[in-house]
Amino acid sequence: MLDVLLSQLAAGLVLGGLYVLIAIGLSIIFGLLGIVNFAHGNFFALGAYFALTLVQTFGWPAAILAPLLVGVVGMVVERLLIRQLYDKEPLVSLIITFALALMIEALLRLVYGGIGQPFDQPPLFTGIFLWGPVLISKYRVMVFVLTVALLIGLWAFMQFTPFGRILRAGSRDPEMVGLLGIRLPRVLTAVFGLGCALAGVAGVLAAPIWVVTPSMAEVATMPAFVVVTIGGLGSFAGAVIAGLMVGIVTALTSQFEPQAANAVMYVFMAVILLLRPRGLLGERWERFE
Amino acid sequence: MIRTLHGRAMTRRQTLLGAVALGAAAPLGMPFIGNTAAAEPIKIGLLLAKTGDIAAQAEYLANGSYLALEERGNTIMGRPAELVWYDEPSPQGSQQNMQKLVQEAKVCAVLGGSLSSNALAEQATAAQLKIPFVCNNAAATAMNGANCNRYTFRLNTPVATQAAMFAPYLMGYGKKWYFLTAAYAFGQDIAKSFKEILSKAGGTIVGDDSVPLNTPDYSSFILKIRAAKPDMILGGVPAGDLSTFLKQWNEMGMKGKIPVCEIAIGDTDIWSVGTEAATGLYTSLWWYKNPANPPDEQKMAADYLKKYGKPAADKAWMGWLAAKSLFESIDAAKSTETDAIIKALESWKGGTAENPYSWRKGDHQLLLKNLVVEVKPKVTDKWDYFDVKGMVPKTAGELDAVFGDPVANGCKMT
Numbered sequence: 001m002l003d004v005l006l007s008q009l010a011a012g013l014v015l016g017g018l019y020v021l022i023a024i025g026l027s028i029i030f031g032l033l034g035i036v037n038f039a040h041g042n043f044f045a046l047g048a049y050f051a052l053t054l055v056q057t058f059g060w061p062a063a064i065l066a067p068l069l070v071g072v073v074g075m076v077v078e079r080l081l082i083r084q085l086y087d088k089e090p091l092v093s094l095i096i097t098f099a100l101a102l103m104i105e106a107l108l109r110l111v112y113g114g115i116g117q118p119f120d121q122p123p124l125f126t127g128i129f130l131w132g133p134v135l136i137s138k139y140r141v142m143v144f145v146l147t148v149a150l151l152i153g154l155w156a157f158m159q160f161t162p163f164g165r166i167l168r169a170g171s172r173d174p175e176m177v178g179l180l181g182i183r184l185p186r187v188l189t190a191v192f193g194l195g196c197a198l199a200g201v202a203g204v205l206a207a208p209i210w211v212v213t214p215s216m217a218e219v220a221t222m223p224a225f226v227v228v229t230i231g232g233l234g235s236f237a238g239a240v241i242a243g244l245m246v247g248i249v250t251a252l253t254s255q256f257e258p259q260a261a262n263a264v265m266y267v268f269m270a271v272i273l274l275l276r277p278r279g280l281l282g283e284r285w286e287r288f289e
Numbered sequence: 290m291i292r293t294l295h296g297r298a299m300t301r302r303q304t305l306l307g308a309v310a311l312g313a314a315a316p317l318g319m320p321f322i323g324n325t326a327a328a329e330p331i332k333i334g335l336l337l338a339k340t341g342d343i344a345a346q347a348e349y350l351a352n353g354s355y356l357a358l359e360e361r362g363n364t365i366m367g368r369p370a371e372l373v374w375y376d377e378p379s380p381q382g383s384q385q386n387m388q389k390l391v392q393e394a395k396v397c398a399v400l401g402g403s404l405s406s407n408a409l410a411e412q413a414t415a416a417q418l419k420i421p422f423v424c425n426n427a428a429a430t431a432m433n434g435a436n437c438n439r440y441t442f443r444l445n446t447p448v449a450t451q452a453a454m455f456a457p458y459l460m461g462y463g464k465k466w467y468f469l470t471a472a473y474a475f476g477q478d479i480a481k482s483f484k485e486i487l488s489k490a491g492g493t494i495v496g497d498d499s500v501p502l503n504t505p506d507y508s509s510f511i512l513k514i515r516a517a518k519p520d521m522i523l524g525g526v527p528a529g530d531l532s533t534f535l536k537q538w539n540e541m542g543m544k545g546k547i548p549v550c551e552i553a554i555g556d557t558d559i560w561s562v563g564t565e566a567a568t569g570l571y572t573s574l575w576w577y578k579n580p581a582n583p584p585d586e587q588k589m590a591a592d593y594l595k596k597y598g599k600p601a602a603d604k605a606w607m608g609w610l611a612a613k614s615l616f617e618s619i620d621a622a623k624s625t626e627t628d629a630i631i632k633a634l635e636s637w638k639g640g641t642a643e644n645p646y647s648w649r650k651g652d653h654q655l656l657l658k659n660l661v662v663e664v665k666p667k668v669t670d671k672w673d674y675f676d677v678k679g680m681v682p683k684t685a686g687e688l689d690a691v692f693g694d695p696v697a698n699g700c701k702m703t
Contacts, residue, residue, distance in 0.1 A: 003516075004512055004513065004516050007512045008509050008512060011506070011508040011509050011512065012509070014508075015505075015506045015508070105340065109344070113345075113348065114344045114345040114347070114348040115345040115348070115349075115557045115560060115561060116345060116529055116532050116557070116560075116561025116562075117561065118560070118561060118562060118563030118564070118671070119563065120563050120565045120566070121540060126540075127542065128541060128542040135512065135515070135541070137508075137540045137541050137542065139540055140508070140540075206505075208536075208540070209506075209536060209537055209540055210505055210506075210533055210536070211529050211532040211533045211536065211561050211562075212561075213342065213345060213529055213561070214344075215340060215341055215342055215344065215529075218341070218342075218503060219503055219505040220505075250506070250509075251506075251508075251509045252509075254498075254500075254509030254510055254513075255509060255512075255513060258498040258499060258500050258501075258510065259472045259499045259500070259501065260501075261500065261501055261504065261509070262501035262502075262503070262504060263501065
């Protein structure tokens with residue numbers, strides 16, 4: 001039994017890593033922009049589809065461009081749509097981004113059709129590792145390593161670069177940042193693009209192991225919201241911890257109570273919110289109180 | 290004084306003259322208006338999912354339905370005809386949309402039912418609204434069993450029948466089975482039917498996972514299967530979920546090590562997997578490359594390829610056949626009245642002498658042979674995945690018995 005549990009733990013960590021990547025962008029966008037982006041999962045799907053087209057046309061190395069393209073689409077969306085929502089009630093942004101989600105899904109269906117698109121793993125990462133009792137595919141190990149590297153890079157960017165400092169300051173007191181002479185609208189556009197690009201990275205990484213369909217956002221959106229809620233709205237570290245925990249809890253539930261594997265994250269969220277209403281690392285943010 | 294669109298003023302007299310002229314000209318248009326009433330289009334409802342994982346199959350079902358109408362020059366009984374397509378968002382939403390189709394769009398019959406859970410709900414609404422409902426996809430056994438009603442005709446072979454047809458092929462793999470079925474009507478139906486078969490054959494269940502719909506990650510389940518060392522996996526996960534499972538099955542290095550078997554899959558489920566990862570033995574109702582397809586179906590496949598630029602999936606054929614039988618029945622009935630359409634559907638015949646199709650009077654189930662197909666060992670064409678291993682049952686005379694007695698299946702036609 002121990003060997004299966006260890007393998008499940010490894011599987012849960014990789015799944016959790018993907019959830020973290022999807023959720024972290026959502027968390028950053030909410031933290032700075034105050035927008036509940038219901039279309040976030042659709043940017044994840046866009047990442048997968050852009051990667052599909054790029055890989056089919058230019059080969060695997062071109063997949064690296066997919067998240068960048070998603071980021072650009074995100075910035076255009078922010079400029080044209082999201083910017084109009086900053087002074088509106090949160091409910092309005094929820095409804096508008098929900099409509100955006102439906103529109104992106106419909107566009108993908110129009111361009112690529114409703115049928116799932118085949119997308120194989122890169123040949124370099126096919127095969128499995130058998131480390132003692134633990135079985136894991138090479139591709140998943142690569143996904144996990146890349147996720148960790150990306151999160152460290154993002155953390156360093158937020159901590160040690162001037163732009164990162166503006167982001168962190170802006171998420172607490174955007175007015176003050178504006179008064180210091182920083183053009184906040186540009187920052188907001190960049191942040192929305194960054195959040196979408198992160199979802200795009202998750203989409204690229206998930207495409208070879210999940211099915212690439214226009215509705216693939218469905219399986220990404222809700223876990224992302226759950227992870228952000230458990231971690232604490234706007235908290236980077238909270239999203240990371242919560243994502244990994246959700247992945248592990250899901251994997252272990254698959255072992256013992258498979259029917260509840262998808263629902264367990266909601267139970268987990270309810271328990272955490274009962275114990276810590278602001279989430280694991282959530283803090284009091286004046287602008288959202 | 291009244292001003293025209295060009296700003297020119299019209300006197301009251303001119304206005305009055307214009308009105309009189311218009312009134313005088315009106316009768317000239319009358320014959321046209323009369324003809325329009327006679328040529329009022331016949332409307333058929335299409336109730337198929339437009340979003341969600343099942344939408345990929347529904348797209349083919351819809352394409353097949355539209356193609357069946359186009360083949361007839363978009364006419365039924367010599368009158369223009371059109372399909373009105375509403376979504377199937379959920380069982381309750383599907384019932385509401387069926388009601389809208391009947392009461393607002395004034396359709397005379399409904400085609401659809403892409404998911405068992407939706408179709409079971411729609412079936413009840415069809416009886417309530419007294420409207421013919423030809424279900425073109427759902428396979429839940431209860432549809433022509435305990436839930437049957439005289440308004441519902443079901444094309445797909447029920448799960449229990451497909452299980453009985455498929456079982457002889459599975460016993461060759463061994464009798465230690467691992468069940469991986471979805472936690473909803475279709476999956477539960479598959480688990481129940483095959484557990485009965487396995488129990489009678491003296492086999493063993495070495496694992497039994499009922500998995501949620503839209504599971505994104507099967508790696509945990511694959512680890513359990515690997516540890517259980519079964520002779521084969523009996524799958525019951527639908528559409529995109531099967532595709533996800535097969536992709537991850539290959540990714541975890543399991544392809545070719547334990548056979549994967551499932552009934553009632555769609556071609557699109559396998560096309561989505563890709564040539565590297567696809568594997569398994571399945572039942573299917575139709576395969577576009579089956580040499581035994583009759584000429585009208587070969588023509589449909591060619592027309593489909595020409596129109597949509599890709600081969601017709603089994604679901605396209607199911608949409609096409611359900612629609613064709615309904616349109617031909619309305620023609621035969623010479624009426625859009627419910628009772629007349631039902632009577633004509635009960636008498637409708639299709640297919641060939643070797644593989645005939647007909648709606649059985651006792652439960653309105655379409656009787657037809659099923660195919661057993663296997664993914665080729667090496668797939669080289671992105672559409673051509675299957676080898677046809679056989680048609681079951683072997684003779685048309687066995688069809689009635691294989692589908693079981695309607696009353697014994699629990700059908701009390703109301």
